[in-house]
Amino acid sequence: MARFWLSLLLAVSLLAPSLADGKRKYGIHGHKAPKLNVGTWFNLPKGKKSIDLPELRGKVVYLLFFQSWCPACHSHGLPRMKKLVREYEKKDVVFLVIQTVFEGYAVNTPAKAEATRKQFGLDIPVGHDGGPERSRVMRRYRTGGTPWVVVIDKEGIVRFDDYFLANPAARKLLDRLGKEQHSENI
Template sequence: MTHGILGSVAPKLLVPHWIDEAGQPRSPLTLTELGPRHRVLFFYQHWCPGCHSHGFPTLLALIERSTPDDVGFAVVQTVFEGVEVNTPEQLIHDQKRYGLRIPFGHDTVSQDGLYPTTMVNYRTGGTPWFVIIDPAGTVIENGFSIDANKLPTVFGKQT
């Protein structure tokens, strides 16, 4: 199976559980709510060492190199294993741990017992996984690692 959906229109988010920028429960987030600009989705699991050693630092660097007018961000815990550890309650802990004031979602194993909708729809290879969507709604970057230093050019800015 080929991972990622580079060049495809980004699928709707079907994540059922969300907290807002302040850690409060909120209705399901849509890509439209992230604005008509570039959007970055970061998929992770609470217990994933690479998510904490590489993924979150990369996410923080992307946020630091952008402005809210240029890029909308959301984080989704895609639980395909470790359901007893990767719980919705962990969202607020990870949000606070990294000082992130962006929405966090929790997408767990589907009713058929396979993978979360985000993993299926975005064809992720696991976690951490980044997806960057351009203002037209097309996935322009996706994968386990994103070079935060080259992203300002992707967002239309030179560093």
């Protein structure tokens, strides 16, 4: 029993400095959302070749980063998002899914991103960012893997970024951000 308490004390003492300084290893919560700059998109609105955040200013944006071979993306991330898309289709919320490849480059291809979109019946834009070593979007957003959710407010500020966002919490956040006023001067 003494060994357990000693181990716990050691773990807490090692974690405490990183928690105390407020720095997070992953994510950019509270910062301006970087441009996406995704080169490959599927299911864009007619006449569009790409989509990026500056043109979405004034809307709440819900991003889901995934990989086609990610089990948690298939069991949680994509099904949760699909439900939210249906619930918020008439509201000022934009949903985007981006395959952010950081491993399995031969498997997580643009074609697999589109196949995953069809598999889940997602009628929203789906992008593919498979940089040569690690997705550029992942680096800019400092994501910790997949599935990773980022919610951006109307002003372009990241208000949530982490693994899973359960739908009750997502609804609460999306509803609150939807009610916030958008400043045209920003």
